[in-house]
Amino acid sequence: MPVPFINSIDIKELTPDSRYESYRLFKLNYEAHTLALHPAFDTLFSLNLARGIIPFDHQVNSVKKLLSRFRGRGMLCDEVGLGKTIEACLAMMELITRGLVKRVLILVPPSLIEQWKEETFFKFNLEFITSDDKRFKDCRTDAWGEFDRIIASIHTAKKMPHSNAISQQNFDLIIVDEAHHLKNANTVGWKFLNSLRKKYIFLLTATPVHNNLEELFNLVTLVYPGELGTLKSFKRNYVSSGDRLTPKNYESLRTLLSELIIRNRRATSDVKFTKRHARTIQIHMSEPEKIFYESVSNLVKNQYKGSPQQIKMTLRILQEEIGSVPAAAGSTLESLMDKLSDSITLKELIEQCNSITFPEKLRTLIEVINKLTDKVIVFTKFRPSHALITETLKKCDIPYSPLHGGMTRIEKESSIKDFQRKTKVLIATDVGSEGRNLQFCNNIINFDLPWNPMRIEQRIGRISRIGQEKDVHILNLSTKGTIEDYILYLLDAKINMFELVIGEVDVILGKLDEETEFEDLIIDAWTKSANMAQFENEINTLGENLLAAKQKYFTLKDTEDKIFGNQFTTAVAEESQPEEE
Template sequence: MLNAQHCREGDWVYLPAHRTYGRIIERTALWGHEIFRVWLPSSDSVVRVRSDEISTQCSTLSTHHLTYLAAAARVADALTQDVLLAPIESSVIPLPHQIRALSRAISNDRVRYLLADEVGLGKTIEAGLIMRELKLRGLVRRTLVIAPKGLVTQWIAEMAMHFNEQFHPIMSEDYKSLKRISAIHSDELRGLRTEYEGNNSGLVAQHSALRAANSNPFRAFDQVVVSMDSVKPPANASGAAWERFEDLISAGWDLVIVDEAHRLGGSTDQVARYKLGQGLAEAAPYLLLLSATPHQGKTDAFHRLISLVDAQAFPDVSSVTKERVQPYVIRTEKRRAIDAEGKPLFKPRRTELAPVSWEDRHRDQRLLYEAVTEYVREGYNQAMREKRSYIGFLMILMQRLVVSSTRAIRTTLERRLEALEAPQEQLTLFPMVSEEDWADLDGQEQMDTLLKTRLKALKNERAEVKLLLEAAKRCESQGPDAKAEALLDWIYRLQAEEGDPDLKVLVFTEFVPTQEMLMRFLTERGFEVVCLNGSMDMEERKRVQDAFAKDARILISTDAGGEGLNLQFCHVVINYDIPWNPMRLEQRIGRVDRIGQTHTVRAINFVFEDSVEHRVREVLEEKLAVIFEEFGIDKTGDVLDSAQAERIFDDLYVEAILNPDVVETKVDEVLKSIQEQAWESRQSASVLGPTEDLDPREAQRLLAHPLPHWVERMTVSYLRAHGGRAERKNGAWDLTWPGSERLTNVVFTNKEAEEKPLSRHVTLEAPKVRGLAMRLPPFAPGQSVPVITLPGLAPEIMGFWSLWRISISTADWNRRRIMPLFLADDGRVFAPTARHIWDQLLTTAPTILQHLDVETSHQAFERLQEAAEQQGKTIYDELVQAHRERLAREREKGEYAFAARRRAIERIGLPQVRNHRLSLLEQEEERFREQLERRAQILPEMAPLLLVRVEGNHG
């Protein structure tokens, strides 16, 4: 190393205060002081130092620093090679299709995709893996999840269980509370602390953060879940709902995930949910839309959905083609899904219709069914004549209630009579509810919505309701319902058939009164029973699920209560009453027919013998099976969305009730419609692309990946080399960072974290740790080269080993790779030996024998630099090719979008308007081309990171 008085511009010098090398870029003298401006490659910064701050002694490389550099470079190389971090660092063991989804998502700079796996394949897990991957790479901090209300709990539970990620629900009432808290002056806040204790204590704790975030409640937490309909924009651009929408969109998200995203497509581009989608699409750079049924033969709705992922790629409906859509869609079909051993992931189901007969003792119950059916038939006809469709909805529900239970129809008749006996002026019209919103409600929610509005009466309705109510009360007093007795028989029968006296059974009903009746009925007969319905909050739902997983034998759930359940430990579902919409039936069975189910799923569907519902269901199931076989589909949901199915099957059952003699004819008409829809759907859904073959070995390879050990070696070695401390205690680390920050009980692998619940699991997500890999100091020419030996090296290995970072950067893009290089003393380059030495440095401590003098070190550097230029050219060419392909995709997408916009403008009739807009478009297109030209300019770089002389082990 040169003495300070001999240093010249361009010389490399060591700065002890900065613990790094730098290059002199300017030397000046002023008033007796000699000042140097020195460029520090490690931080890409320039510092001014005095001559006495430049060391005249050559700095030597310690063993710990050498190990740190080798490990950090290996971690950085793993990141550049698209090694998947999330599966390594999470408690979930991904399946082959989930690994493929993550790999595809991360392979692109713009992580904006439609995850379209079929139901039950774990799209939530895939989204969680992608989120974790982006977080571990330092690309995401703030994540927003939008889900239907019933799935909010599931998201929170699964993110915590599989990824140890805490998400916070902000429902409408939470938003109002947070908004109010954020507006309260800190002096007043102290007086309200008692009010917000308990469930709301976290809201108070967020006060300061909210004030700093301009009173936006969605900034209170970095990871938030909201229900879709609680944040969609209102029709008028004012009021509290609009403020909530604007707060959501402007909260500064990095990643937005939308579950059941097909609901954002809407029936037109004016629907509130589509407007919500547009806002969300622009709210974050990364976007994941999740939907098992994104395309159901309605190309315009699918276009609206896929355009949220990339508006430029899909400027109009004609852009929705297989070739253009496939790069944005990640999809696996159930029949192609395999487990880690390559076996089919799902077992066949066993579904059976269980007719329930009315015995003599149930005579009054049968008469009640017939009387309610007649009431429904007359009431529905009258409602349609008077164009009062909301009364028609009520009649439909009355029919479903009487089939459900005597308790359900009795309770509803009482509520209806109460409304009919109220003063006429208190009766109201049915509020406006969109078709999509109505279809999302389960039977209980639809009934509550109708009865709360106190609908105006039909002719003679009050007298009829009184008679029916008396009959219902009489039936209840006579003993259990026929179906309740049948349920008990089936439970005992299933216990025997399955050979399990403690068999768990999931029972579904549409209505809460039926649920309450069944709970009492079964509890009185010695069963431990728990219930779930849509009125329960998240804590209640969790307690019920936990109880069913442990001691409870039977879970009785409504459809709304069952949303989001994962009950793989149960394999028997009894549908106590069957919803008319077969998609709801599929969703129910899907609660147990999920990944991880080890038994054949059994579904028992109850229906009254000789009822209208029985006749429809018998014909329907038989003929639907033929259609499904013909088109290779599993369920109605493959070709219809929920709103369509709700309307079609409601119409079918209503027609069967009104005209029992034409059941088969009506079923045939419906099936013909479904058949046509299936044909259209199969044709149009082909744009989603086929499922690729899956490799079952990828999961095992990932789980065995040594990345966590590299991170551990990198961190520990860095601390020991740079003034920190790392001490191993009871199988964990106590780490002290330079500057005295201390972390205790630290582990680096997920296995260790699971074995030590109180430990702190450190990953690349920690900014300090990730920075150790991403800000590697370069080797400085003139730096003394250490001579090392390693226990695992053969004596014949003699030469120089080095690491080089090869990168290209453009106006908006940079990519880098790290290349190991071994140059033997005979002048030959050995790539396998270079990788082998790197592997050894990550597992064993090197021994530093000596440091070469400055002149020898400089000569070695020049030889290695020349070899690195030759060997690195291939890597450079690969990086350049990847950049060119990226630009080509951007150019094609942009040109397609401009062409579509030009066609739209050319349809304008007024020449002056048309020409003006064409002129503006040409200017915009010219700017686009100029920008692409600037982005095509490449700046290559090759920087040395580590250089050592290696001498094989002679010991």
């Protein structure tokens, strides 16, 4: 029955509790006419609203396909480095702009929370609150209904009491990154996501197949329940007997999945990145530095086991800080004075810290900068290190621009412009550089090395990105005998991190341990080792596991190529495709 048109005279007399349902009919009529004014999804409003990005053809076509043919429920399974996050955010922004979506929940691994918050804000002007934000935590479980746009750790969300609170909510859109973690239908995570109420859902993964084809079935079922039939019929029709990873009836399976999955490949896309070259300079500590490093490390080891979680976190940060320069650890050592019983040792360490004013790493940095003829970005994780570097550059009459989280947006923009136009060096912290495209420079110096490899990847991604016309050069300053020296060995010598495609590191780390963050693996190995020989054994074991994870990733990549082929790419424009089939 068609909705009757209600004129402006009627509207004045309408109220929500009208006994003849006029108000409800008017609202329905109004929404129908509003939607009719919007063009179909072959025209994307989001392309003009996004900031600082120029989407590739395959990304634009993927969004159109996801929203039109797939009706806003789909799996984005592009190979790593092709921009699944951009596709998902463009599609989300399109739905929000058209008034089709208000409440959004983005579920990601803990290490990607800040990255998603950064992407959505800086590139799409969408403000999300994260599950570890103080405002969110203050609301306890009520927060899931209090805020309309949430980015949360899926590990937190799937656990009680959060899972119960989330299941009571209605979300317009749910986005899950690294969705392959939900490949097992018997897990709490799969059952949790399957139970949520949502209108639209995007699953993002570069590796939809891991150990067997049943996992692919489970992922597809989260988005399209019943589309692949029952698990029993799926196995009978498409899984080889005796080998659960090898499909049969390839063509039939591809035809079926091509209406459910989007998977662009690097070989068929127009994405091109310049080469990356990495080099390491190993630095030897002075005797005072060595004594300080060993003393602080002993304190960390002695106090770590049995300490409350908050103290453990502080001790881990302290261990990271001394891998930068001694000055970086000063304020943390002072903060521990009233928290640890060993105050005498802490006082001695603070005195040692203050006495080392010109560490060897800083001396090496100045030498390297003086030899460079091009612009360079120097990254450090810590504000005290940033302050020491800028102070030293000033004394050496080396033109520099600062960039850190304590600066206002206008100050940051001004500093970047100065760097682009006249200064030689940009001294940046990880927080200060968030959301910045710095591809007019092609040199990076990692003054210190974050324990989270994704942070290293994000640093490189500031210049190794679309628009970079030159090869990218990465120089790592590594102090011999430090934990960072061993991390660099793991990432460079074992898995050739700096030669991998952007995004592959994250996939490999996910295969290493899905539940434990990389930095936690490192600090656990460090604190339980009685001496350096034992720590080296732990690192070697971790290195072999990393190498196995890398080899597994490439093996599965070959398997996925056989399953999907080129049938799932959107490199060819979708304009000629009908909106519905």
